Amino acid sequence: xxxxxxALFLTLKLAALTTLILLSIGxxxxxxxxxxxxxxxxxxxxxxxxxxxxxxTVLGFYLLLAFSPNYLPGEIWQSxxxxxxxxxFSGLLIGSILYSLPFVVQPLQAGFVTLGNxxxxxxxxxxxxxxxxxxxxxxxxxxxxxxxAGVMGFAHTLGEFGVVLMxxxxxxxxxxxxxxxxxxxxEALEYQQAHQMAAGLLISSLVMLLIIYxxxxxxxx
Amino acid sequence: MSxxxxxxxxxxxxxxxxxxxxxxxxxxxxxxxxxxxxTTLLRCIAGLDSHVSGTINFHGQSxxxxxxxxxxxxxxxxxxxxxxxxxxxxxxxxxxxxxxxxAKKPQLTIKKLSEDFIIDDLLEKPAxxxxxxxxxxxxxxRSLLAQPQLLLLDEPLSALxxxxxxxxxxxxxxxxxxxxxxxxxxxxSPNELAFMCDNLLLLDNGKMVAFGQxxxxxxxxxxxxxxxxxxHIDLANNSVTIELSPQQCSNLQLQQNIILKNNNx
Numbered sequence: 001x002x003x004x005x006x007a008l009f010l011t012l013k014l015a016a017l018t019t020l021i022l023l024s025i026g027x028x029x030x031x032x033x034x035x036x037x038x039x040x041x042x043x044x045x046x047x048x049x050x051x052x053x054x055x056x057t058v059l060g061f062y063l064l065l066a067f068s069p070n071y072l073p074g075e076i077w078q079s080x081x082x083x084x085x086x087x088x089f090s091g092l093l094i095g096s097i098l099y100s101l102p103f104v105v106q107p108l109q110a111g112f113v114t115l116g117n118x119x120x121x122x123x124x125x126x127x128x129x130x131x132x133x134x135x136x137x138x139x140x141x142x143x144x145x146x147x148x149a150g151v152m153g154f155a156h157t158l159g160e161f162g163v164v165l166m167x168x169x170x171x172x173x174x175x176x177x178x179x180x181x182x183x184x185x186x187e188a189l190e191y192q193q194a195h196q197m198a199a200g201l202l203i204s205s206l207v208m209l210l211i212i213y214x215x216x217x218x219x220x221x
Numbered sequence: 222m223s224x225x226x227x228x229x230x231x232x233x234x235x236x237x238x239x240x241x242x243x244x245x246x247x248x249x250x251x252x253x254x255x256x257x258x259x260t261t262l263l264r265c266i267a268g269l270d271s272h273v274s275g276t277i278n279f280h281g282q283s284x285x286x287x288x289x290x291x292x293x294x295x296x297x298x299x300x301x302x303x304x305x306x307x308x309x310x311x312x313x314x315x316x317x318x319x320x321x322x323x324a325k326k327p328q329l330t331i332k333k334l335s336e337d338f339i340i341d342d343l344l345e346k347p348a349x350x351x352x353x354x355x356x357x358x359x360x361x362x363r364s365l366l367a368q369p370q371l372l373l374l375d376e377p378l379s380a381l382x383x384x385x386x387x388x389x390x391x392x393x394x395x396x397x398x399x400x401x402x403x404x405x406x407x408x409x410s411p412n413e414l415a416f417m418c419d420n421l422l423l424l425d426n427g428k429m430v431a432f433g434q435x436x437x438x439x440x441x442x443x444x445x446x447x448x449x450x451x452x453h454i455d456l457a458n459n460s461v462t463i464e465l466s467p468q469q470c471s472n473l474q475l476q477q478n479i480i481l482k483n484n485n486x
Contacts, residue, residue: 121269122306122360124293126367127323136319140310 004197006173007181014089014177015157018096022104022153023146029101030108049106051099060166063095067167085167092168092175099163104153111145112138144216151212155205224371224403228265228275228285230258230427237261237427243420245280245371248397248404250418250435252411252444258427259407260303263373266405267300268293279371297325299369301377305356309349313340313359316348317366324368328400334362337392353380358389365396372397372404378413390417411444 033045051059067074067085077085085091115138123133139146161179168175170184178197185194224243230236237258243249251259264270266277268284268291277285284291307316317331335341338358343351351359357380364372374393378386394417397404408414414421414435421435423442431438 118302118304118306119308121293122300122302123308124269125267125298125300126320126363127294127297128319129294137308141308 003172003176004181004193007176007178010089010173010175011158011177011179014092014096014160015154017093018100018157019104019150019154021093021097022100023150026101026104026108026149026153027146030105031112033105034109034112049102052102056099056160056162057166059099060095060163063091063098063163063167067091067094087167087169087171087175089168089174092164092177095163095167096157096160099160100153100156103156104149107145107149107152108142111142115141147215148212151208155208159201159205223279224266224405225276225278226266228273228277230261230265230270230273232272235261235427237265239424239427239429241422241429241432243403243405243422245403246401247419248394248406248417250414250421251405251407251424252409252414252421252439253424253430255409256426257424259424260375261427262424263300263375263405263407266371267298267373268296269300297370299364299367299372301357301360301364301372301374303376303379305353305360305380307348307351307356307359307363309347311348312344313346313348313351314344316359316363317344320363321366324366326368327366328368329366331362331366334365338362338389354382354385357381358385361389361393369402372402374404374406376408377406378408386413393417411439415439 029044029048033041033048064086065071067077069075069078069084074085077083077090081090083090085094119137119141120133123137128136159179160177161183164175164177165180165183168177168180170176170180176184178201182194182197182201185191185197223245226242227240229238235256235258239258239262251262253259261270265273266284271290273285275285276283276287279296283289284296307313308319311319314331317335321327321329321331331344332341335344338361340355340358340362343355343359348356348359357377361377378389381389390413393404396402406414406417408417418435420433421438422432423430423438431442
């Protein structure tokens, strides 16, 4: 298998796992941000949104330090697994989760804010338990937000570059994702391969967004 | 057996403090001006408000105490809100079925109640495509299907036409008797309360003013009928002061107390 296909497979695997994990933890964070009256909420809201404006290299740099066995997180990881987080797929996954967090949390938060409390209160007075309210009211009424969050998280992870380069390096089959592979082709003046890869990323991102916005528009009507 | 309340609810600009006992049968009314605490009272009973302290006991079961605040979904109550709060992503039938699934021993059928409340031809419609009156009728049926042990109604008929109101009031009254289902009925309309309720709680600014037999209390307060109550006659100035109920005032869009001057003398 060519290095480019390996990079493609690794990128898809990274994006799928990142999206899956973010769709598992994101709703809880988004719910708290949407419903909490805590004075700490703006702080956590800013923290979640930070990757939107922070240069990826800044996040990558601090993650690289944290992943080092010289610091507590890296030390704990090494003592548990015997491996280091830096320059590994697991480290890449953690970096991707943090970097794509706002792309999943923010659409969900907006959905939960729009949902309001009225229908949930009505459901509570009918005797629906917390999980029943989640299953019959919250999830169906916010499924568009979940769809948007999933696609945004996946598409954003596909194009990741800065964080990946800082914490993952460029190890084929382990941390070399498409964006880095593309960078490598450009550096080697292999413009034809670079074109193929760039066009592939461009078209796939566009198609994903097109599908989601067409779906949302159809639902509106 | 009754609903016993001894509660305090404090917010920044409003406090409700109340100690009273609603009978656990029949329909009890709650009457008061806008902002007197009627809706807050129902929310406290339902457990929808977290700022409440004190005790609430129903049929000997503690819903609220110093050490306990039973979850709303465990109180087995029904609430009919001013706005119907149907689930907009479901059809009418799905709304009703979901409620019926919560009933511990379902006795009421969707078919029978749908006919009684004239929503049988709406069952397949999406809930968000109904008129306000239709939505409220569905909301009433939905609450009844969950078979609550206490039904709280917060101005449930305000979105309905006069003729529809009378029909629904009769149905609700009949169901309260048939199912032995106690109800607490909040309304701005003295006539509605006089028709529906056995007992009445008068609230003003978060405090109980009176509690007693509905018709007697409404008559004592001069709240029955279309006329106001003459509270003062000033022969020297040829003026009569007439006090109007909030309902009459809102109908006339006047202040609460008006002075009608006799210009002929």
